[in-house]
Amino acid sequence: xxxxxxxxxxxxxxxxxxxxxxxxxxxxxxxxxxxxxxxxxxxxxxxxxxxxxxxxxxxxxxxxxxxxxxxxxxxxxxxxxxxxxxxxxxxxxxxxxxxxxxxxxxxxxxxxxxxxxxxxxxxxxxxxxxxxxxxxxxxxxxxxxxxxxxxxxxxxxxxxxxxxxxxxxxxxxxxxxxxxxxxxxxxx
Amino acid sequence: xxxxxxxxxxxxxxxxxxxxxxxxxxxxxxxxxxxxxxxxxxxxxxxxxxxxxxxxxxxxxxxxxxxxxxxxxxxxxxxxxxxxxxxxxxxxxxxxxxxxxxxxxxxxxxxxxxxxxxxxxxxxxxxxxxxxxxxxxxxxxxxxxxxxxxxxxxxxxxxxxxxxxxxxxxxxxxxxxxxxxxxxxxxxxxxxxxxxxxxxxxxxxxxxxxxxxxxxxxxxxxxxxxxxxxxxxxxxxxxxxxxxxxxxxxxx
Numbered sequence: 548x549x550x551x552x553x554x555x556x557x558x559x560x561x562x563x564x565x566x567x568x569x570x571x572x573x574x575x576x577x578x579x580x581x582x583x584x585x586x587x588x589x590x591x592x593x594x595x596x597x598x599x600x601x602x603x604x605x606x607x608x609x610x611x612x613x614x615x616x617x618x619x620x621x622x623x624x625x626x627x628x629x630x631x632x633x634x635x636x637x638x639x640x641x642x643x644x645x646x647x648x649x650x651x652x653x654x655x656x657x658x659x660x661x662x663x664x665x666x667x668x669x670x671x672x673x674x675x676x677x678x679x680x681x682x683x684x685x686x687x688x689x690x691x692x693x694x695x696x697x698x699x700x701x702x703x704x705x706x707x708x709x710x711x712x713x714x715x716x717x718x719x720x721x722x723x724x725x726x727x728x729x730x731x732x733x734x735x
Numbered sequence: 736x737x738x739x740x741x742x743x744x745x746x747x748x749x750x751x752x753x754x755x756x757x758x759x760x761x762x763x764x765x766x767x768x769x770x771x772x773x774x775x776x777x778x779x780x781x782x783x784x785x786x787x788x789x790x791x792x793x794x795x796x797x798x799x800x801x802x803x804x805x806x807x808x809x810x811x812x813x814x815x816x817x818x819x820x821x822x823x824x825x826x827x828x829x830x831x832x833x834x835x836x837x838x839x840x841x842x843x844x845x846x847x848x849x850x851x852x853x854x855x856x857x858x859x860x861x862x863x864x865x866x867x868x869x870x871x872x873x874x875x876x877x878x879x880x881x882x883x884x885x886x887x888x889x890x891x892x893x894x895x896x897x898x899x900x901x902x903x904x905x906x907x908x909x910x911x912x913x914x915x916x917x918x919x920x921x922x923x924x925x926x927x928x929x930x931x932x933x934x935x936x937x938x939x940x941x942x943x944x945x946x947x948x949x950x951x952x953x954x955x956x957x958x959x960x961x962x963x964x965x966x967x968x969x970x971x972x973x974x975x976x977x978x979x980x981x982x983x984x985x986x987x
Contacts, residue, residue: 576794
């Protein structure tokens with residue numbers, strides 16, 4: 548990718564791209580980290596996302612830049628995952644919701660209590676990173692990137708209902724993993 | 736409201752995504768159901784805890800620097816430099832950049848069909864969806880469609896031109912069964928969707944949806960959409976090669 552990208556036609560627009568897109572770089576990179584799983588691939592994916600977004604800036608009609616960038620990033624990451632033609636993106640069957648383990652059990656210490664004891668950044672990041680891909684992306688888009696259900700639905704190209712069911716399942720999974728992690732912590 | 740419904744909707748309540756009526760219903764249910772009340776409380780706390788620690792990442796300086804070099808600044812993007820970019824690029828790029836292509840297909844219906852081809856393309860990249868019949872032999876792929884479609888989609892061998900045939904698949908575009916002929920260039924997948932068309936042959940136009948390129952054309956009474964993430968120039972090359980081969984095959 549040598550040289551400058553020079554596709555968008557309008558001079559004003561070229562300058563606009565920086566102003567509109569670059570403020571979201573941390574967020575784009577964060578999503579890339581969680582989708583790709585490591586720093587170097589995340590950097591490549593985020594870079595490709597911005598170059599692709601710039602090339603297609605002519606067709607951008609707004610108003611929200613952030614979801615648009617995320618949708619492009621998601622495509623970039625999916626292609627990166629599909630590259631070796633193993634073509635596996637979904638780690639587990641997504642639907643149906645076949646009996647999630649209970650979120651809490653009343654006879655143990657209350658989950659809230661456990662939850663509040665300790666939440667350091669690395670543990671949290673790891674727990675999110677360990678979620679299956681489809682659940683990980685909705686958690687990141689909602690909790691970290693702070694997007695509305697409607698935006699998330701557009702990005703993952705699914706109905707809002709799917710976003711809701713996936714998010715509730717994702718949070719239940721995250722919570723279970725969290726309680727389990729805290730349990731290990733206590734035992735050691 | 737039942738627990739089953741409440742257990743999903745309580746997340747929407749936490750996220751402030753419920754209208755007032757539904758919010759009241761969920762809250763009323765939680766007021767009378769200890770289990771859902773506990774879940775609501777627990778998930779609220781989890782959300783608070785999540786927002787209390789920095790689980791996001793800061794983009795590395797190396798990435799900022801690379802983008803800074805790659806993207807033109809307002810000052811640097813002089814008219815001359817932009818024009819230079821045009822002449823260096825292909826005709827396709829120039830057409831896309833000039834905005835002319837927007838005039839070709841603006842109707843909602845056509846946009847919807849384009850979106851469908853992109854969705855079908857992305858679906859095909861998920862596990863086990865790429866091909867129903869896997870073969871690099873056109874004489875295996877073409878007959879496979881017999882009886883499965885109301886058209887006989889042409890399958891041409893473009894290996895010599897650098898596009899490897901991977902196989903074929905049955906897909907749906909615009910509510911109708913469509914043939915998807917799958918090619919590969921390097922690590923990129925190209926889905927060529929074919930349905931019965933009407934009207935005279937029409938030349939290719941390029942479209943971009945969600946960062947993917949689509950070349951579409953009419954030929955021999957068929958509609959073609961070539962969808963891929965390869966750059967517009969290479970996808971144009973694919974389209975041209977395919978059209979030429981199809982033209983030659985039929986001796987028309």
